[in-house]
Every structure is written in structure tokens, then in C-alpha cells.
Amino acid sequence: MADDQGKFPDPHEFQVPPELEGWQEMYPSHHLFSQDRGEWESAQFWYQDKIHAPEPMPPLDHIFQEAWQISLSQYTTRVFCIPPAQGIAQRMVGCYLYICAIAPPPDEIIGEKAALFEKRVFYVFEHYEELWDKWLTKFKALGNEMLAVKVPAELPKFVPEDQVLPAPTGYYDSYNLIEAFDRLVNQMFKGWQYHFEMLNLTYLAYLMFGDVTRKLFPGISESAIGKMVAGAYVSMFKPEEELCRLSRLAVSLDGIGDILKSSKSAAEKIAELQQSEAGKKWLAEYEKSSDPWFYVSCGSGWFHHEGSWLTHPDIPYGYIKGYVQRLEKGESIERSLDNIDKQRDEIVTEYRGLIKTDEDRKAFDDAYKTIRTIYRYAEDHLFWVEHWFHTIWFSKIREIGTLLVNNGMIDEVDDIFMFNRYEIPQLLTEVATGWALGVDIPMRDSHYKATAAKRKKILEAANKWNPIPALGVPPEEVAEPFTIMLWGVTTDRVKEWLKSIDTPADTDVSEIKGFASSAGVVEGPARVLKRLKDIVDLQPGEVLVCPTTNPSWAPVFTNIKAAVTDIGGLTSHAAIVCREYGVPSVTGTGLATSIIKTGDIVRVDGDSGVVTIVKKAQ
Numbered sequence: 001m002a003d004d005q006g007k008f009p010d011p012h013e014f015q016v017p018p019e020l021e022g023w024q025e026m027y028p029s030h031h032l033f034s035q036d037r038g039e040w041e042s043a044q045f046w047y048q049d050k051i052h053a054p055e056p057m058p059p060l061d062h063i064f065q066e067a068w069q070i071s072l073s074q075y076t077t078r079v080f081c082i083p084p085a086q087g088i089a090q091r092m093v094g095c096y097l098y099i100c101a102i103a104p105p106p107d108e109i110i111g112e113k114a115a116l117f118e119k120r121v122f123y124v125f126e127h128y129e130e131l132w133d134k135w136l137t138k139f140k141a142l143g144n145e146m147l148a149v150k151v152p153a154e155l156p157k158f159v160p161e162d163q164v165l166p167a168p169t170g171y172y173d174s175y176n177l178i179e180a181f182d183r184l185v186n187q188m189f190k191g192w193q194y195h196f197e198m199l200n201l202t203y204l205a206y207l208m209f210g211d212v213t214r215k216l217f218p219g220i221s222e223s224a225i226g227k228m229v230a231g232a233y234v235s236m237f238k239p240e241e242e243l244c245r246l247s248r249l250a251v252s253l254d255g256i257g258d259i260l261k262s263s264k265s266a267a268e269k270i271a272e273l274q275q276s277e278a279g280k281k282w283l284a285e286y287e288k289s290s291d292p293w294f295y296v297s298c299g300s301g302w303f304h305h306e307g308s309w310l311t312h313p314d315i316p317y318g319y320i321k322g323y324v325q326r327l328e329k330g331e332s333i334e335r336s337l338d339n340i341d342k343q344r345d346e347i348v349t350e351y352r353g354l355i356k357t358d359e360d361r362k363a364f365d366d367a368y369k370t371i372r373t374i375y376r377y378a379e380d381h382l383f384w385v386e387h388w389f390h391t392i393w394f395s396k397i398r399e400i401g402t403l404l405v406n407n408g409m410i411d412e413v414d415d416i417f418m419f420n421r422y423e424i425p426q427l428l429t430e431v432a433t434g435w436a437l438g439v440d441i442p443m444r445d446s447h448y449k450a451t452a453a454k455r456k457k458i459l460e461a462a463n464k465w466n467p468i469p470a471l472g473v474p475p476e477e478v479a480e481p482f483t484i485m486l487w488g489v490t491t492d493r494v495k496e497w498l499k500s501i502d503t504p505a506d507t508d509v510s511e512i513k514g515f516a517s518s519a520g521v522v523e524g525p526a527r528v529l530k531r532l533k534d535i536v537d538l539q540p541g542e543v544l545v546c547p548t549t550n551p552s553w554a555p556v557f558t559n560i561k562a563a564v565t566d567i568g569g570l571t572s573h574a575a576i577v578c579r580e581y582g583v584p585s586v587t588g589t590g591l592a593t594s595i596i597k598t599g600d601i602v603r604v605d606g607d608s609g610v611v612t613i614v615k616k617a618q
Contacts, residue, residue: 006498010042011471016094019461026059026455027092028422031066046091046098047470047489050567052302053097054547056462059420059455060397061303063185064390065090065097066421067192073102075196080120081113082204085482095462098471101480124201125370131198132377139194139384146187146392151180151399154406155435174432177403181428184396185421188389195385200482202378203571207481209371210570212363217351222570223519223607227347228368230579231340232376235383237580239296239309240554242289243316244334247323249285253278261324266313292388300550301386304417308391309552318536319555335558335581343582379576387552400428407431409445415452469497469590488515488569488588496590509613512589512596514564516609517575520584523603523614524561526596543604545596549574557581562604564592564611578606586611 011033016023024032033041052065073087086102104110124131152173163169210225250256256279259272273279290310298315299306309316323333348368355361401416409431410416419427427448434441474494483489492513527542529535538544538556544563550573557563557577561584565574568587578585584606592611596602599617 007473008045008468008470008498011046011091011093011098012038012042014093014468014471016467017461017465020094020458020465022454023095023458023462024092026095026418026420026458027057027062028066028420031062031090031092033091033093041091042472044089044100044472045470045474045494046100046472047487047494048467049090049097049099049487050547051487051572052300054300054567055303056095056459057092057097058304058417058459060417060424062092063188063421064192064302067189068195070189071192071196072200075200077105077113080124080201081116082121082200083110083114083117085480088482093471094465094467095459096467100472101483121201121204124198125205125374128198128374128377132380135194135197135381136384139191139381139389142187142191142194143384143389143392146184146191146389146396149180149183149187149396150176151396152177152403153399154403155431174436177400177432178425178428180396181400181424184393188393191385191389195381198374198377199381202374203482203485205367205371205374206571207485209367212367213351216355216360216364220351221516221519221607222609223516224347224351226517226570226575226579227344227519228351229344229371229375231337231344232379232580233337234376234379234580235381236379236387236577237335237554238383239293239316239552240319241334242293243319243555244323246282246286246289247320247327247333250282250320250324251327253282255279256282257324257328260317261321261328266317269317270313295388295391296383296552297387297391297550298552300552301390304394304397304414308387308394310391315552322559323555333558340580340582378571379573379580382573400424404431407435407443409443409448410452411449412452415449415456418452418455419448470494474498485569485571488565488567488572490588493588493590509595511613512564512586512592512611514586514589514592514609514611515568515570515575516606517568517570517572517587518563518578518583518585518606520562520582520606521603522561522584523601526564526598526600526602528593528596528598530593543602545592545602547593548572549577554581557583562586562606564589564596564602564604566590566593 012035052068057065069088069090076082076085077087084104086105089100089102091098105113155173155177159172163172206229209229213220213225213228250260255276256273259269259279262269264272270283273283294309294316297306297308298312326333352361352364355364397416398413401410401413404410404416404427405413409427416424430444434443478484478489478491478494522543524541524543526545527538529538529544529546535553535556538560540559541561544556544560546563547566548568549563549565554577558581563574563578563583563585565572565587566589568574570587572587574585574587584604586604586606586609589611596611596613597617600613601615603612603614605611
């Protein structure tokens with residue numbers, strides 16, 4: 001409950017449901033609220049991070065959160081030295097991630113950072129294209145290093161002869177097993193260091209462009225600013241483009257379209273395609289697209305259970321089925337970049353024509369050039385890090401999980417994700433030690449199996465819990481720019497959260513406000529999706545209502561009327577992808593998935609940021 005002074009519960013006093021007892025054991029202690037940091041923690045404003053962690057966090061998947069906390073923060077505070085900005089702190093509560101923006105540093109530190117900021121940041125803006133090429137080269141190299149990590153398939157009964165004679169190798173699979181996990185962890189942290197190399201500057205460039213346009217054109221809408229930067233050829237949309245290419249190829253090949261639009265499983269379709277030359281030709285093209293583009297996650301890329309298009313081929317085959325059916329009806333399946341480009345150029349020309357002085361025109365042109373140059377990085381890097389790289393990681397971790405199953409330490413391969421990155425070396429050391437000691441050595445397999453089972457039950461219970469949106473003391477005004485632009489947390493949103501805590505669940509609400517993230521006004525039936533797997537229920541012409549969108553959902557954006565999200569600001573993925581597909585969108589509503597029900601007729605106004613429930617579902 002919120003108190004009378006507009007505060008959320010103190011994080012040290014807040015109680016989670018009793019079904020979650022023992023949840024703290026799942027996460028590293030530095031990610032828990034603690035009394036030795038109590039005074040500082042109680043004075044902060046912590047809100048649930050529904051962008052990176054919209055669901056309960058399996059212990060090993062927590063590694064991504066640790067990695068981004070360091071990476072995002074250091075680029076702001078120590079590398080590019082954005083003067084007033086500091087980092088984002090994290091804490092876990094009942095298996096959910098809460099974050100807070102650190103207050104600005106003292107004036108003298110701001111002054112020191114300002115001297116470095118201009119030199120470093122504007123160099124990146126001016127040399128982005130060449131820096132992007134260098135970034136992609138080194139990141140692909142890192143991903144290939146991870147692919148090359150050798151995880152022992154088994155611990156042999158005896159070391160093979162060629163590792164002993166004519167000279168011992170000196171170290172064996174007892175070492176290789178532990179080293180493999182250590183290398184994977186180090187590579188993941190390095191990958192996330194690379195991840196934020198230019199990402200914060202993308203958001204900063206949008207912020208700077210927005211400031212320039214608002215000063216030059218008082219009263220300009222956020223949707224108009226968004227239109228000016230839309231239209232980007234980025235890697236995150238490449239998987240969907242490949243599906244379109246494969247669908248058109250299928251329609252052109254005799255009989256292949258009929259196979260792909262059938263209701264059979266992907267495995268059954270593949271078997272049938274292999275029976276003809278045309279089918280084999282199509283499958284060969286599918287294989288070409290798979291590496292790297294089908295390394296895309298079926299969800300956000302943040303959770304091991306999501307899988308990828310490689311491991312869940314029914315997902316891409318399902319999208320292809322829909323595309324083939326639409327092509328046969330004469331419909332267009334690709335996003336209309338020409339139309340988006342035309343709208344962008346028209347609105348830029350219109351507003352630029354209103355500028356009176358050369359000085360103001362130069363300020364606008366410089367800011368516009370910068371944002372158009374670097375803006376695509378926000379979605380370009382996303383594919384390579386959170387999808388391609390994470391898919392490789394999950395595959396390698398499952399190799400270790402397979403060895404643990406084969407040695408009787410856990411019951412299922414994915415049980416390895418029930419242990420955090422600090423616990424797994426202990427587990428691997430026990431396995432290596434037992435192997436080294438000889439035969440008939442008792443192991444603590446029952447302990448690890450029981451731990452995994454207990455934690456799966458805790459996560460199941462956490463999934464049924466609707467956690468409080470925030471903890472601690474909210475600021476009088478939310479001003480931290482990344483909090484607003486990326487997470488969509490504003491002063492008004494916080495006030496709504498405070499009200500909602502004390503508002504009965506059956507209170508009638510017909511209007512919800514958020515960010516005007518993508519222009520246009522439409523009306524249609526809502527489809528509320530709170531779980532990743534429910535995306536298959538989305539029907540053509542519906543309004544997607546969800547906590548936040550996932551990049552792998554790009555194929556549905558040519559099929560929906562609009563998108564509404566609980567979380568996310570003007571630079572969130574939902575905002576970006578909707579602008580790229582010309583789909584009206586309102587993001588950062590805070591409570592849309594709690595208020596709107598599937599079947600409600602809703603009007604989405606992407607120009608004003610208002611969602612209206614026109615008619616309740618029966």
C-alpha cells in the first residue's frame with residue numbers, strides 16, 4: 001500500500017507472498033536490499049524493470065542484468081561522461097528486477113565530465129559509419145569465439161592415450177569443464193561491454209534532436225518528432241525480411257506454397273519438402289537465411305526458456321504460412337519503407353521551412369544528421385547482442401547442462417539455469433573432483449536436484465504474483481532522461497501507480513494515457529498478451545496490448561492495427577518498431593494490460609498518446 005505522503009513501501013519492509021520463501025537464495029547478495037546500505041536504498045525510487053525483466057528471473061539468466069548494469073552505467077559515468085547522468089542501480093525483489101536512476105553527481109564532477117563529454121561524444125557522432133563497421137567486426141569475432149568454446153561431451157573413464165603419450169598434455173577435462181564455463185561468463189560480460197559502446201549515444205542523440213525541435217517549434221508533438229527519424233534499414237528487421245523473401249520464393253515454386261500453408265508441423269513440412277527438387281531448393285534457401293538471421297529469439301532474448309527460431313522452427317514456419325496465404329490473396333507482406341521515407345521527408349521539409357535564421361537552420365540540420373546517422377544502432381546492435389549472441393550462449397550452457405545430467409547431478413538439462421553464475425563453478429568443481437577421486441565416490445546430486453526443484457516452484461509462484469510497480473520515495477518530478485525515454489516512467493505515470501495501489505480492481509476506467517510514440521488513429525478489438533507464447537493468438541486487424549513488445553514479433557506488425565504497451569518511452573523497442581512499420585502506438589501507459597481486456601474495442605490515438613475503451617467485451 002502507498003502511504004499518505006505519496007511514497008511506495010520501504011524496500012526493506014516490503015513483504016512478498018509466503019509462497020516465495022527462499023527466493024533470496026537464487027541471486028547474488030549484492031543484488032538484494034541490505035541493511036548496510038539501508039539508508040541510501042530507502043531514499044531511492046525503485047521501479048520494476050518490465051523492459052528487461054517482465055517476468056520472474058531464473059538465476060542464471062540474471063547474468064544479463066548484472067552485465068548491463070555495469071555496461072550501461074560505465075559508458076554514462078566513465079567513458080562518454082554525460083555530465084549530469086549517472087548509472088542505473090538494480091535490486092531483486094521476489095524474483096523481479098527493480099531499478100533506480102542514480103542522482104546527478106556533485107557540480108565539480110559534472111564540470112570535469114563536461115570537458116570530456118564534448119570531445120568524446122561528438123567524435124563518435126561524426127565517425128559513426130566507420131565505427132559501426134569496426135564494432136560489427138569485433139562483435140562477430142567475439143560470438144565466433146563463444147561458438148568455438150569446447151565443452152567436454154563427457155568425463156572419460158580413462159584419459160585417452162594421445163593425451164598421455166608421448167608426453168602428457170598436463171591438464172584434462174576436469175580443467176576444461178571449469179574453464180569452459182569461466183570463458184563463457186567472461187565472453188558474455190565482454191559482449192555486454194560492447195553492447196553499450198554506442199547505445200547510450202543513440203538515446204542521447206534522440207534527446208538532443210528532440211530538444212532542438214521543441215525549441216524551434218514550440219508545441220510540436222512527440223509523434224511528429226518520431227516521424228522525422230523513422231525509416232531505418234536495420235539488422236533487427238532482417239529475420240522478418242528473410243521470411244518475406246522465403247514466402248515469395250515458395251509461391252513461385254510449383255506446389256511449395258501449398259505445403260507451407262498447410263496445418264502440419266514444421267517437421268512434417270520439412271519431410272514433405274525433401275521429397276521434391278523444388279522443395280529441396282526452398283529448404284536450401286531457408287538454410288542460408290538461418291545463419292545468422294534465425295538465431296533470433298522467440299521472445300526478448302533475455303530468458304533461456306524462450307528458445308529461438310532455430311530451436312522452435314514452428315514459429316518461423318507459422319509466420320511463413322501466414323505470408324503465403326496473404327500473398328495468394330494479392331496482399332503486400334513487406335513493411336512499406338518507401339511510404340515511411342516519404343512521410344519522413346515531407347514532415348522534415350515542412351518544419352525546416354518554418355525556420356527563420358541560418359543559425360537555427362544549421363542547429364536543426366546538424367541535430368537531424370546526427371540522429372539519422374546513429375539512430376539505427378538502437379535496433380541494429382539489438383539483433384547481434386540480445387539474439388545472435390544470447391542464442392549461442394544458451395546453446396553452450398545447455399552443453400554443460402547435458403554433461404551434468406549425464407553425471408547424475410541434475411534431472412533435466414535446463415535445470416542448470418536454476419543456479420546463478422556464482423554457484424555453477426561450485427557444482428562443476430564437485431563433478432570434476434568426484435571424477436578425479438575415482439569410482440564409487442558419493443556426490444551431492446540429491447542436494448542440487450532438490451535445489452533446482454525448489455527454485456522452479458518459487459518461480460512458478462512468482463509468475464502468479466502481480467508485484468508492486470515501485471518501492472521507495474518517488475522524486476517530485478521524474479527528470480532523468482533515459483528513465484523517461486527508454487522505460488517511459490514519468491511523473492504522471494508514478495502518480496497513477498500510487499493511485500492504483502489503493503484503487504479497487506473493479507474501478508471502471510475508460511481512458512488510459514501514455515507516450516504518443518507512433519502517429520495515427522485507429523480503432524479495433526484488443527488482444528491482451530501477457531505471456532510470450534500467446535503471440536500465436538494474435539489475429540489480423542487486432543490491437544496488440546502487452547507489457548512490452550519483443551523484437552522477434554516484427555512479422556506481426558504488418559498485420560495489426562496498433563500497439564499499446566505498459567512500459568516503454570519514445571526510444572523503447574515498441575516505439576521504434578511501430579514507427580518503422582507505420583503502426584499507431586501508445587507506449588508507457590503503465591496499466592494497459594490490467595485495464596484493457598481481450599475483445600474490448602479500443603481507439604488508439606498515436607498522435608495524442610490516448611487509448612480509449614470504446615466498448616467493453618461481453
